[in-house]
Amino acid sequence: MPDTAFMSIIEHAPRAPLAGTKLQLNRTYGSPEDYAKAIEELRAAFPAEDVSTDPAVLEVHGRLQNYTKSFPHSVVVVPRSTEDVVRIVNISREYRMPIVAYGGATSVEGHFFGTDAKGICVDMAAMNKVLEIHEADSDLVCQPGAKWTDINAMLKEKGIPLFFPLDPGIGASIGGMISTGCSGTNAVKYGTAKGEWFLNATVVLPSGEVIKTRRRSRKCSAGFDTLRLFLGAEGTLGLVTEATLRLAPLLPxxxxxxxxxxxxxxxxxxxxxxxxxxxxxxxxxxxxxxxxxxxxxxxxxxxxxxxxxxxxxxxxxxxxxxxxxxxxxxxxxxxxxxxxxxxxxxxxxxxxxxxxxxxxxxxxxxxMFPGAQAFGTDVWLESSPTLKMLAHRLLSVPVSRLPELVTTIQKDVAAAGLNAPMIGHVGDGNLHAIVIYRDEEEEKAARSLVASMVKHALDLDGTCTGEHGVGLGKKKFLVEELGESTVELMKHIKQSVDPLNLFNPGKLYPD
Ligand SMILES: Cc1cc2nc3c(=O)[nH]c(=O)nc-3n(C[C@H](O)[C@H](O)[C@H](O)COP(=O)(O)OP(=O)(O)OC[C@H]3O[C@@H](n4cnc5c(N)ncnc54)[C@H](O)[C@@H]3O)c2cc1C
CATH class of the missing domain: 3.30.70.2190 (Alpha-Beta Plaits)
Structure with a gap:
């Protein structure tokens, strides 16, 4: 029999269901004068070459390589240490100016784009050092701007028979990889960023406080894993300024x-x-x-x-x-x-x-389709329908359901009279479908085809985004995929860590 006193506590406990809460994150930021003062303070705090409002620099930091459309920020700042990042965050808070981290800029859902509120783009390029290598422990400590390809090249050059196995886009940085919860072709063997490849991270919170999620030991059961809060948070909860990476043996x-x-x-x-x-x-x-x-x-x-x-x-x-x-x-x-x-x-x-x-x-x-367009993320299409796209839908389902997903998509593609080559990380049930279209009419068909692909993936207990995160492009599918309460829980965590919604606003959380 259950303890009646206990049951009474449960029954009378106040309930605050998350579903239906519809928490509104702040969208009010500083005035143009506030932004001007913030930029002035940044210029006073950093060497001239590390703070830029040059339109050419802003333009580059607001777009993907090889694309024409840019979504610029107000200013780009290049920190060189955790202390520098704290300084930037404190200025951002004082003048209510949004702050967006910029790593390798290989994310494909508009993650690092400036939004209407614009703000400070924190370019981690100068924080790219490997600080410690512990060969005997198979780990290393590095700054967030270090790129996985450079880390592996450096280990090879030093003759250390270890490597970091997460392999997203060439040029991706450790900070961006943590923040997108990345993976790659090696995931079937080594898993994703959401496994234990990051042993800890040092993070600057919106309050300006610096936390280290845990120490370097391989195992740790001291409470829940706060690092996981930042895996896939897309820079909305904190700025990563250092991380310890676990390494794997390099095998032929x-x-x-x-x-x-x-x-x-x-x-x-x-x-x-x-x-x-x-x-x-x-x-x-x-x-x-x-x-x-x-x-x-x-x-x-x-x-x-x-x-x-x-x-x-x-x-x-x-x-x-x-x-x-x-x-x-x-x-x-x-x-x-x-x-x-x-x-x-x-x-x-x-x-x-x-x-x-x-x-x-x-x-x-x-x-194979010269002159045609390939369906990109919705954010680019809606912003500039004439762009030639290189991105695509990346769905993921339980592995056993992958054939069903492919067959259904192939039928839909044929019915729409379109072409869509498919490439998959098949061991993970992860599929890239590249929908090609040539003109306005085909674009309309492509749009509805892509929407149905996402629906098929969700129907098969899968996801609209196997590895490219949410950013701007996938926000609209989040409630359907995760459920309202789960999304509200994410928003409540965001609200408690960043009540002013200064860190990468407009991304990840559905409006
Ligand atoms: C050709 C190509 C192939 C790709 N293949 C894969 C693949 O196989 N698997 C996969 O997972 N992805 C893949 N991607 C996507 C991309 O490489 C990953 O999302 C990668 O993890 C992004 O890292 P980045 O350094 O480029 O991050 P960025 O694009 O610079 O930023 C991504 C997000 O992270 C935030 N961020 C960056 N640095 C920090 C920091 N220090 N602290 C807090 N937030 C930060 C940014 O604000 C942004 O929200 C591919 C991309 C391309 C172009």
Whole structure:
């Protein structure tokens, strides 16, 4: 029998349901005079070269590389230390000026764009140092502007046989990777930023306080994990100024390629191989249309790819014997699931040649439709419908539902009379669908196609954003995906950490 006193407490406890709260985050900021004073104070606090209102600098900091449309901020500041960041945050608070961190600028949902309120763009480029390397502990401490590619190149150069396995866009920085909860092709083996690859982070809060989420020990059960608050928070809760990264052993890899009668066959083969414990680092799906694009793109090359649904696989192993054995098991599993044409790179040069096809797949997709547009995030389309896009829908579903998602999307694409090459991090159930359109009418069809893709992914217990975060582009799907109470909980946390809504306002939380 339940304790009656306890039941009485529960029954009479005040309830404050989150659903229906509709918390409004602040949208009132300083006046133009306040902003001018803030910029004056920034100029007084920092060397001249670290504070810029030059329109060319503002323009670059408000747009993605290779795109024309910019969403500029009022001023760009380049801090060099945590103390500098605290100074900027205190000025931002005093003059009610929004503050947006800028890392590698590879995020694709308008995460770092200026909004109507404009404000201070904090460019972390000068905070790019690796501060400590602990080889014996397989970790390192670095500043937020350090890029994952530079970190791995530096470890290689020093002959340290370790690497940081999260691999989003080339040029992504550690601060941006934490803030978008990133992943990449290695996720099937190493998981995502939301795993334990970041042991701790030093963060400047909107109050100007500096916190370190925990110490460097591999394990820690001291309370809940405050680092997780900042993983995927998109710079809305704090500015990361230092982090400890866990490293993995750098193992030799080889590449294999195999074709299947359908995406379903390919997915089943990859799941079977993973469940057998075959040591795979990446399993990437290119659908038949992407393979056709590869042939069209490689017109100067000698290789003619079979235009069938294909898996590109990186096999990992401590020694060649391990890799050969894994390749043998993989080939066997693939053939049991209808795989044909299994090709295994015997040398590094062959591996590089095969994997470069996977790397070129996206560009091949665009090259196949010269002059066409590819569907980007909604934010760019709504801002500038004439832009040529390089981004795409990135959906994710439980792995076993991926074939259903692909089949449904393929049917919808055919019914809409459009083309949409698909590339997937198939071991994670993660799919890039690149919807190509040529004119206004096709754009309309593409828009409704993309909306239906998101719906299909949600219906299959998936997500509208497997790895690119929310930013401006995906806000409108958040309540449907997560539920009103979960979104309100996020907003309540935001409100308590940043009551003035100064940190990256307008992003992530639905309006
Ligand atoms: C070609 C290409 C391929 C990609 N592939 C992948 C992929 O496979 N997987 C994947 O996950 N993503 C991928 N991305 C997306 C992108 O690389 C990731 O989202 C990446 O994590 C962004 O890091 P960044 O340094 O570029 O962040 P930015 O774009 O600079 O910023 C992203 C967000 O983080 C915030 N931020 C930046 N630094 C800090 C900081 N120090 N403190 C607090 N907030 C901060 C910004 O304000 C912004 O909200 C790809 C992008 C491109 C262009």
């Amino acid at each position: 890899t080889r590449v294999a390629v195999v074709q299947f009668p359908s995406v379903a066959h390919a997915v089943r083969a990859s799941t079977a191989a993973l469940n057998l414990g075959v040591n795979l680092q990446c399993i990437e799906l290119l659908d038949a249309l992407s393979m056709r694009a590869l042939n069209a793109y490689n017109t100067g090359g000698t290789r003619a790819w079979p235009e069938r649904d294909s898996l590109f696989i990186k096999i990992q192993g401590a020694t060649p014997v391990f890799i050969d054995e894994s390749a043998r098991i993989l080939r066997d599993v693939a053939e049991r699931h209808g795989g044909t044409g299994f090709e295994f790179a015997r040398t590094e040069a062959e591996a590089e040649e095969l994997w470069s096809a996977r790397k070129n797949a996206m560009h091949a997709g665009y090259a």
